[in-house]
Amino acid sequence: MSEPVVVVGGWASPFVTRVCIALKLKGVEYEFLQEAVGRKSELLLRSNPVHKKMPVLLHGGRPVCESLVILQYVDEVFPGSSILPADPYHRAVHRFWAEYADAKLHTALRTMRGMVGGDKADAAEQVSAALRQLEDALAECSGGKPYFGGDDFGFLDIVVGSYIGWFGAAEKIAGLRVLDEASTPRLAAWAARFCAHEAVRDLMPDADRLVEFGEVLRAALAANASCRP
Amino acid sequence: MDHQQEEKVQLFGMWASPYVYKVKWALSIKGMEYEYVEEDLGNKSGQLLEHNPVHKKVPVLVYNGRPVAESDVIVQFIDDVWKGQGGRILPEDPHERAMARFWARFVPDKLSPPIWKWFTTAGGEEQEAAREAAVEHLRVLEAELNLGRNEFFGGDSVGLVDLSLGALAYVIPMYEEIIGARLITEEMFPSLYAWMGRFLAAPPVKDHLPPMEELKLRFRAIREYFLKNA
Numbered sequence: 217m218s219e220p221v222v223v224v225g226g227w228a229s230p231f232v233t234r235v236c237i238a239l240k241l242k243g244v245e246y247e248f249l250q251e252a253v254g255r256k257s258e259l260l261l262r263s264n265p266v267h268k269k270m271p272v273l274l275h276g277g278r279p280v281c282e283s284l285v286i287l288q289y290v291d292e293v294f295p296g297s298s299i300l301p302a303d304p305y306h307r308a309v310h311r312f313w314a315e316y317a318d319a320k321l322h323t324a325l326r327t328m329r330g331m332v333g334g335d336k337a338d339a340a341e342q343v344s345a346a347l348r349q350l351e352d353a354l355a356e357c358s359g360g361k362p363y364f365g366g367d368d369f370g371f372l373d374i375v376v377g378s379y380i381g382w383f384g385a386a387e388k389i390a391g392l393r394v395l396d397e398a399s400t401p402r403l404a405a406w407a408a409r410f411c412a413h414e415a416v417r418d419l420m421p422d423a424d425r426l427v428e429f430g431e432v433l434r435a436a437l438a439a440n441a442s443c444r445p
Numbered sequence: 446m447d448h449q450q451e452e453k454v455q456l457f458g459m460w461a462s463p464y465v466y467k468v469k470w471a472l473s474i475k476g477m478e479y480e481y482v483e484e485d486l487g488n489k490s491g492q493l494l495e496h497n498p499v500h501k502k503v504p505v506l507v508y509n510g511r512p513v514a515e516s517d518v519i520v521q522f523i524d525d526v527w528k529g530q531g532g533r534i535l536p537e538d539p540h541e542r543a544m545a546r547f548w549a550r551f552v553p554d555k556l557s558p559p560i561w562k563w564f565t566t567a568g569g570e571e572q573e574a575a576r577e578a579a580v581e582h583l584r585v586l587e588a589e590l591n592l593g594r595n596e597f598f599g600g601d602s603v604g605l606v607d608l609s610l611g612a613l614a615y616v617i618p619m620y621e622e623i624i625g626a627r628l629i630t631e632e633m634f635p636s637l638y639a640w641m642g643r644f645l646a647a648p649p650v651k652d653h654l655p656p657m658e659e660l661k662l663r664f665r666a667i668r669e670y671f672l673k674n675a
Contacts, residue, residue: 289543304525308513
């Protein structure tokens, strides 16, 4: 496929990070259009009128929205390493846990980071409980191999892995551990392995940068709100 | 996949769950036989808890002893396992597949919540706001369903998006009857309205619908419960 590939998003969003990791894994060149903090570009609004959210993948100008949808599209369209497992049952297992991860982690992490209201300790407990489930899922899916995907990482690694930077940032802001070797040893080891992978290394946001970013975002959103009539 | 081998398919479900019907319709598209196990959700079986320990919900499909949970995951599993058998649930073209997956998510993410809110809220401002939100999302679907010559979102036959939206074809008219107000009229939503009739009459669907009178009684009781406990 020689049609241009564009990702519209932000470096801090785990949903965007996962798309970039997938493209890097496939060896696909793409242009990254960084959205301005606290403001949505015309391109984003035009490409994703339904949700008005990042990421949007533009392939030959055609938009694909929703990160899990994009991941599967990237897997189906570009040759190279497989992202989804080949076996239908394993694909189902990956899809099940991907939905679980997004349902349990996203909002709870935002609560821990103070981006939305809510009790931080409760949110941390929800994240920890979800990670304990994912620890078991990792044991089952990996069958003793390094990744959820087996010998190399796949769909579920990318989905859960995209949150790793955020775990660190949330822990710093809330002052509560969620990902640690004591309660989830396999997952902690997997996280280190994932972040060191060449397809992930340059894309995983640093926890400190994310903490700073959260403050910049909050300020920008507050400024936007105060500008409205 | 060697289809000559005996395949054991079990579906754990509950007679009123729209998610269970979604799976039944998908199995019907593939022409698959299965054993259906009705669950009493007030007293869940050991088997259900074993097969879906994470969510403890129906539907669960058990294929040769291996459980798959979450209706959207199950439907895609069904399409993967019985690829080349029966009808296609997802289209062939990757971009069209992405669109199908996108619109299939739109239903539970955007459309269903305000419809449920409308149904479970007493008449007034809050209910009206829910209704308006639902109508806004229905308008988006109506535009998308600019079917032209297509009978269904999936084209000539029922596909992923039709399955995702599917239960609303009988649920919305029931809600309308119980509340005494319309959400979808032919004038406002000509394509959706026509689609609803076609969906309920479609081959994989028409013989696999819940008992309507019982369902209506159940929904009435649900609305009463919510209004009382508001």
